[in-house]
Amino acid sequence: MTTGEQGAPTARGARWFFASVGAQPGYRWGAAFVVLLALPLAIANGYQQYLLDLIMINVVLAVGLNIVKGFAGQVNVGHVALAAIGAYTSAVLSTKFGLPFWFALPLATLATGVVGAIVGVPSFRLEGAYLALATLGLAESVRIFIAVTDYLGASVGYGDIPPPIIAGWRLDSYAAYYYVVMPIAVIGTYIAFSILHSDVGRALKAVREDTLAAAASGIDVRKYKLLAFVISALYAGCAGSLAAHMAPGFIHPDDYNLTRMITVILMVVVGGLGHVWGGVIGAALITLVAEWTRSYYQYEFIIFGLIVVLTMMYMPRGIGGYIDRRLATRRFIALRRDKAAAEAI
Amino acid sequence: MNALLDISGLSKRFGGLVALSNVAMTVGEGEVRGVIGPNGSGKSTLFNLVTGVYPADPGSLVRFRGEDITNREPHEISRLGLARTFQLLRIFAEMTVIENLLVGCHRQVGFPVGAALLGSTRVRAAERRLRGEMLDLLDFVGLADFAEMPAGELSIGQRRLLALGRAIAMRPVLLMLDEPAAGLSPINVDKLLETVLALKARYGLTVILVEHVMKLVMASCDVVTVLDHGEKIAEGPPDAIRDDHRVIEAYLGREMKDAEVRAFLRSA
Numbered sequence: 002m003t004t005g006e007q008g009a010p011t012a013r014g015a016r017w018f019f020a021s022v023g024a025q026p027g028y029r030w031g032a033a034f035v036v037l038l039a040l041p042l043a044i045a046n047g048y049q050q051y052l053l054d055l056i057m058i059n060v061v062l063a064v065g066l067n068i069v070k071g072f073a074g075q076v077n078v079g080h081v082a083l084a085a086i087g088a089y090t091s092a093v094l095s096t097k098f099g100l101p102f103w104f105a106l107p108l109a110t111l112a113t114g115v116v117g118a119i120v121g122v123p124s125f126r127l128e129g130a131y132l133a134l135a136t137l138g139l140a141e142s143v144r145i146f147i148a149v150t151d152y153l154g155a156s157v158g159y160g161d162i163p164p165p166i167i168a169g170w171r172l173d174s175y176a177a178y179y180y181v182v183m184p185i186a187v188i189g190t191y192i193a194f195s196i197l198h199s200d201v202g203r204a205l206k207a208v209r210e211d212t213l214a215a216a217a218s219g220i221d222v223r224k225y226k227l228l229a230f231v232i233s234a235l236y237a238g239c240a241g242s243l244a245a246h247m248a249p250g251f252i253h254p255d256d257y258n259l260t261r262m263i264t265v266i267l268m269v270v271v272g273g274l275g276h277v278w279g280g281v282i283g284a285a286l287i288t289l290v291a292e293w294t295r296s297y298y299q300y301e302f303i304i305f306g307l308i309v310v311l312t313m314m315y316m317p318r319g320i321g322g323y324i325d326r327r328l329a330t331r332r333f334i335a336l337r338r339d340k341a342a343a344e345a346i
Numbered sequence: 347m348n349a350l351l352d353i354s355g356l357s358k359r360f361g362g363l364v365a366l367s368n369v370a371m372t373v374g375e376g377e378v379r380g381v382i383g384p385n386g387s388g389k390s391t392l393f394n395l396v397t398g399v400y401p402a403d404p405g406s407l408v409r410f411r412g413e414d415i416t417n418r419e420p421h422e423i424s425r426l427g428l429a430r431t432f433q434l435l436r437i438f439a440e441m442t443v444i445e446n447l448l449v450g451c452h453r454q455v456g457f458p459v460g461a462a463l464l465g466s467t468r469v470r471a472a473e474r475r476l477r478g479e480m481l482d483l484l485d486f487v488g489l490a491d492f493a494e495m496p497a498g499e500l501s502i503g504q505r506r507l508l509a510l511g512r513a514i515a516m517r518p519v520l521l522m523l524d525e526p527a528a529g530l531s532p533i534n535v536d537k538l539l540e541t542v543l544a545l546k547a548r549y550g551l552t553v554i555l556v557e558h559v560m561k562l563v564m565a566s567c568d569v570v571t572v573l574d575h576g577e578k579i580a581e582g583p584p585d586a587i588r589d590d591h592r593v594i595e596a597y598l599g600r601e602m603k604d605a606e607v608r609a610f611l612r613s614a
Contacts, residue, residue: 198473199473200448200473203448203449204449206440206449207438207441207449207452209440210439210441211438213399215449216419217421217424217430217432218421218449218450218452218512219425221421326496329495333491333492333494333495336494337491340491
């Protein structure tokens, strides 16, 4: 009998509640969702609401990059170019073809997934810096292609992208749009978690750690590399589409340049490669830092550089890696203690 | 005894270097086979050709359970029930110990990707069952306490056990061990010997063993194949190999007197 069962009824109730929340991951997700639903109530102004929307979109983007880079260990410097493809596909579908947001979003997401498969092909033969260069080439060509194509607004940008509409209600305020991006961010994070804790996630990590040993364990290395690129492209395309339809419904090729890519990489690195929560925290943190330092934009690289150096010095595995290590050590000590206690009896 | 692995005409050249030349070898079911030879004699090349890491030269033929596996992809070969360990271990350092074993179970899970993404209850139940089995296996190799530790924090000896465990997790028919005792202390070599023999008894495995530690080879192997300069120079039971002239020459050169060599091999 534990002490909890002997306590006062309310304490017992509370304990039972928290124990069941801990035992059922579903409850935790539900609780987080409720908190996020209510979050706009605590928001003071439209700018903060805009930041919150931006964080949610960046969470989708960063979690996606984490799947290809953090889980599967494949460098993809073209992640924001995939987001650009999602954004422009969605924009064209909704303006030139008149599709509502609810169709443009999934179609743009799927289209980006297909492009992701193409981006993933070089990873069969290239690794590390070489793969980074190959994907960087693809990314820059996408951006430059957009910037010179009149159909896509060229370097003027592409405007008048309609917001989502539910039963005649235009979700063109940041507060209303939050209820589109937030559930998607939560679902995206949940799926990333499911992948990480599944056989697929382990296969991806094995590919990251050692392709030869992974193949010797029966893992089709090429298949899983491609899968990682496709899944991460789906996230990028979805995030791109969400960004395009957010007020004021305007996108520009410069939103998808190398600086932006470095920002997204930073989110994943600061959060912790291969760590889903870390990526979420990193996305929130870096979005805020990037926004707050906007007026000192000429120092942006110095600030980001400093963040990278400090992270590498004090938390080489990012925030998530740091937390993971503490937890692993604690579990190990607890296991040892239980064993010693059992032997003492 | 049926032939489980049947190799004939196995050759490999790297540029002008002949790593392996026309090697033939047949391993029966339930056998423990030792492969020995001086450094650079082609032992590891033999492993890498059989498991599909390198393509073999034309004329080579490798049959496993009657199926031609010459130049197949490594993951296809391993799925047929051929597991191996690596000389450099290649454990997944950033993954936990139990995750390393679960990777070995990859081909036993076989759920569609979609089911895994949604974390369905069936997937979760299967995960729990596999986890339980892998904890038992960890217990068997003596790493149960470290299940949730990152594998990179294990000592070299523990990593060897983990690499062995990961190979067993695949439920292979044939287990190929590349220098499992390298760098182990004498006590741990004894432990490893026990483990290998227990494996054979418990899982009915066939084992091929590349090894420098003579004591392990002599005590555990039914048949020993000796390679030198990429060619098979002798094959037979350990006692016969111990006294074989060519083997002694290959290992120690001609100058040493036979009596001294025998004393060396016995003491090892």
